[in-house]
Amino acid sequence: MPMNDAVHNYLLKQVGDEDLLQEIYAEFLTSFRTGLDAFRAAMEDQNQDRMRRAAHTLKGNASIVGETAMKQLAIDMENGVIDQKHDVYQNALDQLEDAFRKCL
Amino acid sequence: MRQENRTYNVLMVDDEKLVCFTVAAFLRHTEFRLVTTNTVSEALHRLQHSKFDIIISDVVMESLDGFAFREEVRRAYPHLPFIFLTSMTNSSDNAFFLRIMDDLFSYYVPKDSGRELLIRRLRQIAYAFDLHLQAHRQTQQIHENLKLASLVQHAVLPSWAYRSDACEFSYLYRPLHKISGDLVEYYPLKPGRSGLFIIGDISGHGTQAALSMMAVQSLLLLTVKEENVTHPEEIARIVNQFLYDHLPEMVYMCALIVYWDFEHNLLRMLNAGQPEMICLRASTGEILPVNPDGRGTTPLGMFQELAVSAEDVVEMTFPDDALFFTFTDGLLDLSRDEGGEQPMSIPGVLDIARQSLADIRPQDGLWSLPYRGFARLADAGFTHLQDDCTMLVIRKRLPEDDGSLTRCIPADPVAADRLAAEFSAHVEQILHDSALATMVDLLLNEFLANVVQHGLDTQTRRHERLVVHCDPLQPGQDIRIVVWDHSRPWDSCRLRTPPIDEPNQRLDELNSANAIAGRGIPIMQVIARDIICNHYSRLNETIFVIPQTGEELMAFPASLSLD
Structure with missing residues (x-):
């Protein structure tokens, strides 16, 4: 699983066990995919509340595993939704999708 | 960590x-x-x-x-x-x-x-x-311990109301923190109409002061004897030595030690740092000087040798109707604010004593006086205690030769039952009306049972007393009975008597509906035409006015049993 070194080192320091680390990361990927899909679905429904909630969840998931770059993109996305700036959250979503693909 | x-x-x-x-x-x-x-x-x-x-x-x-x-x-x-x-x-x-x-x-x-x-x-x-x-x-434990200590302290203090052949007194005791360093004790001499009275105030307050107070009390129990009781200066020396020798530095006691001879209306008093006693004539409100020369000595336990002699003792004769007010300085420290910046003053206390005396009917005696005084202070905004506070009123007991009757009894069901029977017999003896006497018996039985069994918890009941007074009885006039007690306050609204058109029927209904609950209020409401409940700083005063003309009440419903 292509996890970047910084995230790997961070998680290893936190849980001290390679197998457990991989298990957590696998769960992160599943959750993150679900979160991105939820955001897109909310966007299609133009449901701001669900969009914000999905962005917030993505931020939390990235935070807890130490994916700081993805966390920052999720923050931008959440703020874009709050400020109702379509360009901002769309751009952040695209970058987040790219970043996520690189994790797979 | x-x-x-x-x-x-x-x-x-x-x-x-x-x-x-x-x-x-x-x-x-x-x-x-x-x-x-x-x-x-x-x-x-x-x-x-x-x-x-x-x-x-x-x-x-x-x-x-x-x-x-x-x-x-x-x-x-x-x-x-x-x-x-x-x-x-x-x-x-x-x-x-x-x-x-x-x-x-x-x-x-x-x-x-x-x-x-x-x-x-x-x-x-x-x-x-x-x-x-x-x-x-730990806080809970401290509260539990203080509660227990408070019970113990109340057990060793005289009850708030005391009555003997020689004298009667009533006092209010307010610890700053549940337990107090104030001391009140009366040692009657038997036989005779004299005794030694002490009111004291240990320095500080709280646990240390309360323990010191109890140590002094134990000492007094062992040392006050017929030989020294007429000499307050001797008692003072003993206490001074004990405090100085056995208790920590800085523990001292202000005290008023008074030998009373109520037979000859004479007192011998030593003041060791206490506020002066106030003497008022109940009949006129006139103030009688107690210690005009300012005699006395230093608080006890301050110095190894107490500088005291018979010359420091005040001797005074007093009239039969003399009422003596005494208090610890906690009363003077009572303040309108939490910080104690607006305290009471001696003239203020004197005013309160006079006003409280003017408030009461002379027949009612002194029982509510300290409580009325304290309630008056609270009304004037003096609600913040800064120190333990005790206020006491004492007087010679006068003969009851006017058809009145007053009793001070322990708060227990047997004593209450006897008292009801005694008041009933008193009514029958003077008014020759057995039905009315039965009503008085029933009313007092119901009311006192409520006070003793429902109004006081089992721990405080053992050391509590009730005072019951009946005004002089006159044929054709209402009977007026007053009860003073420290039970949980009665809801005066519930006790106010509604007008009743058909007493017998109403009594039957109320009895079957409510009396089994044990409160007996409906029964009292039917017997007394008026029930007035006053509350003075945790003292309840309940006044029953019983008509003598209520013919309809004489046919007592068969459903009511005195049991």
């Missing part, structure tokens, strides 16, 4: 499985036993069935949010540590953090804190909560 081998049960709720899973991984091999749930309802269910020491909760969740969850938790666990584990770090205003801080036992941990910070924070919170619990338990 943490206790060895202590483990903590932690309940976590987050609708993101990843977050629960990761936190569980973080807390492996620590003292924290984590139970994770993905919904608030499941978390609440878990809380109901298991004991947890800490809660961790997300804020934004699909079901109930974290704050609503906290509200639910607080209903049953007002102090359980509640940690918000959240990524809401970019909150645009402070509202989020302010909401967390609304609650003293809520905390915030960012989701990206990592393992070490999370564990450190949990340990800090758990340790603080352990300290809180420990302090809470």
